[in-house]
Amino acid sequence: MHEQDRHAPRRGPRHSVAKECAMDTHMPNLCVAPAHRFARARRQPCAARHDAASGSTCAVGERASGYRWVPRACCAIVWVLGVLFAPYGAPASGLQVATFCCDVTPPVGGQPLIWVTPVATVEEPLLAKGIILDDGAHRYVLCAVDWCGLCNSSHRLFRQKLAAAVGTPVQCVAVQCVHQHTAPYVDGDAQKLLDRTPSPPRYVDLPFLDRLTDQLAATAKEALGRWHPVDRIGTAEVKVDRVASSRRILMPDGKLQGRMSSAKSAVLRALPEGFIDPMLRTVTLASGDKPLVRLHYYATHPQSFYGDSRASSDVPGFARQRLEKKEGVFQIYFTGCSGDVAMGKYNDGTPQARDELTARLLAAMESASGATRFLPVGPVAWHSLAILLPPSPDATLALARQQLADPQQSAIPRIRAATRVAYAERTSQPLEISLLRIGHVHILHLPGECMIEFQRFAHEVKPREAFLAVAAYGDLGTGYICTEKAFEEGGYEPSASHVAPRSERILKDAIANLLRAQ
Numbered sequence: 001m002h003e004q005d006r007h008a009p010r011r012g013p014r015h016s017v018a019k020e021c022a023m024d025t026h027m028p029n030l031c032v033a034p035a036h037r038f039a040r041a042r043r044q045p046c047a048a049r050h051d052a053a054s055g056s057t058c059a060v061g062e063r064a065s066g067y068r069w070v071p072r073a074c075c076a077i078v079w080v081l082g083v084l085f086a087p088y089g090a091p092a093s094g095l096q097v098a099t100f101c102c103d104v105t106p107p108v109g110g111q112p113l114i115w116v117t118p119v120a121t122v123e124e125p126l127l128a129k130g131i132i133l134d135d136g137a138h139r140y141v142l143c144a145v146d147w148c149g150l151c152n153s154s155h156r157l158f159r160q161k162l163a164a165a166v167g168t169p170v171q172c173v174a175v176q177c178v179h180q181h182t183a184p185y186v187d188g189d190a191q192k193l194l195d196r197t198p199s200p201p202r203y204v205d206l207p208f209l210d211r212l213t214d215q216l217a218a219t220a221k222e223a224l225g226r227w228h229p230v231d232r233i234g235t236a237e238v239k240v241d242r243v244a245s246s247r248r249i250l251m252p253d254g255k256l257q258g259r260m261s262s263a264k265s266a267v268l269r270a271l272p273e274g275f276i277d278p279m280l281r282t283v284t285l286a287s288g289d290k291p292l293v294r295l296h297y298y299a300t301h302p303q304s305f306y307g308d309s310r311a312s313s314d315v316p317g318f319a320r321q322r323l324e325k326k327e328g329v330f331q332i333y334f335t336g337c338s339g340d341v342a343m344g345k346y347n348d349g350t351p352q353a354r355d356e357l358t359a360r361l362l363a364a365m366e367s368a369s370g371a372t373r374f375l376p377v378g379p380v381a382w383h384s385l386a387i388l389l390p391p392s393p394d395a396t397l398a399l400a401r402q403q404l405a406d407p408q409q410s411a412i413p414r415i416r417a418a419t420r421v422a423y424a425e426r427t428s429q430p431l432e433i434s435l436l437r438i439g440h441v442h443i444l445h446l447p448g449e450c451m452i453e454f455q456r457f458a459h460e461v462k463p464r465e466a467f468l469a470v471a472a473y474g475d476l477g478t479g480y481i482c483t484e485k486a487f488e489e490g491g492y493e494p495s496a497s498h499v500a501p502r503s504e505r506i507l508k509d510a511i512a513n514l515l516r517a518q
Helices: 152-166 188-195 206-223 266-270 314-327 351-371 394-405 411-424 452-461 484-489 503-515
Strands: 030-032 049-051 056-058 076-082 096-103 127-134 139-145 173-177 232-239 248-250 256-258 279-287 290-298 330-335 373-376 380-387 431-438 441-445 467-471
Touching: 096 206, 096 290, 127 206, 127 330, 139 152, 139 330, 152 173, 152 188, 152 206, 173 330, 188 206, 188 411, 232 351, 248 484, 279 351, 279 467, 290 314, 290 351, 290 467, 314 330, 314 351, 330 467, 380 503, 394 411, 431 503, 441 503, 452 467, 452 503
Parallel strands: 030 076, 139 173, 290 330, 441 467
Antiparallel strands: 049 056, 076 380, 096 127, 127 139, 232 279, 232 373, 248 256, 279 290, 380 431, 431 441
16 A cells, blocks of 8 residues: 555445336426446446327437437437435534646647647646545545646547546546647547548647646655645636637527627627626635635636647636745635637737736636635535436538548648537447535536536526636536527627537536436
8 A cells, every 4th residue: 555545535335226217296207217336336227218298209328329329309318327425414523635747748740729720839738736635435526727728538538547547447537628729629539530531630648638638646645645635615706707608699680690709809809798607616625724725717718819730728727826925824726617708808919918818817716716605614525417418410410420531621621620520429428527526515517518507507507605616617518508599699609619509408407407406
């Protein structure tokens, strides 16, 4: 036994997985398996259930054929990995935290930034920053990575290696990207599809990913020797001034006007801020009067610039690291549901604008630190659901298959097409959403590039007494996750979505089900 493991908290007993599926009577469009404690046992096959109201069948987690998309417009299809542990299933008295930080910057000339731009210079290192929580019975990992995206098996690779390193089930590991566009966006499954075609573009360096995740896992494992007791948890909610703005502005004539991360046009910058969530939410873990780590959650596309060969953690990374240096407290930044939110109203693309955006985000983070109010740590629980979001329509997929196989196409359209096909072919691997609860504090982890509506919805349905923070950009195999209304309106985001419009109802049903888990 390693010295660092000798004093590790003893693990609690594991429990068997429930075999039967049941319809949730409070949510008639959601087919779910009952809540159960997590187990190492094999996943059991779930019987198909018949919906008497619609006359259709929802097949869930069929062992023989894997998961399959059910063409059912009125049913949200969710297979529940389960409520992993009993509600508030661990006492607060033994909670400990360990922090880890790993440089995940690609080498110059190596793994490209989004999409195929090689790194020429490093303006600011890209970091994977995380915490490991141990309540005496279970361990949980939250990790934010300064990359643009991790998709499909590449996202699973990060989670699986972190889980193995700290000795916990992979379902208890949340890995979210911060989503800077001065960083890699990787989908190993898409690269493998491209490799089967003539003259494939080199988009993912698979050996580099393997080495990097080994390094990250080793960093997390080493952190197990640096536990700190946690007896207080603090929360703060602060309005951020002039950073986020909507990317989708509906004009008086009914036309949709796009406004992305920077806008050189004064006319675009003069348009209203639009539909956003202006609040920064901060969770602080402390031992007595000493803050140990702060987790910051804010919803906006985090880049002030992109398209050149600089690797950079950009505005959120600058603000995060400056606050860490000033306070001497470990800081992690998570990006919320920002699929249709960016900095365009307040960013003309100049270095001065970037400095001002950084200063305003940093000011909000400092205000949150000062405004934090602490309570004793409450019981800890982790809940997880697995969901199936149906892929893009067949016609869109057929075109994508043609594009990825065509060597006459340029690299980026072929890569984009491959990512769409890769998601459509992952029918045996559902997405996961999870919720960490520490007393009244709820931290929700979502996949994909969700529109802000999903975050606003989560705040509407959360328990009244709960403090909720939302992190998106988990598994980005989905591309954008849009509302049905956005698909009707058109624009860039729906065109870059890998999932069908009815995914909105499926994801919202799952969010509601998770937030009300007891």
